[in-house]
Amino acid sequence: MCQECKRRGMTTKGTIIHHKIEAREDLTLFWSADNLECICPACHNAEHPERSGGAKKVKPKTNVVKFYANNER
Incomplete structure (x- = not known):
């Protein structure tokens, strides 16, 4: 049974x-x-519209730390 429909x-x-x-x-x-x-x-297509040709859902950004390589050794 679909849990999303059930809700x-x-x-x-x-x-x-x-x-x-x-x-x-x-x-x-x-x-x-x-x-x-x-x-x-x-419901799965509604959760993932990007997989069926639609636009991606906007998700709130979490605390993300990005690391980038440099030329120092």
Whole structure:
């Protein structure tokens, strides 16, 4: 059963396992059962519009530290 549809009071067959927090954001949660949910293809496409040709969803930036290489040794 699609968990996203269930939250909206609908009953839909879920066929895709979805990461609530994407793996690229936190790889430690990749196999965590608490981070996975079953959703239908329509809800999955809404969560990932960039995969079906739409624009990427804007996500709030977290505290990110970037490191760049330099020529010093």
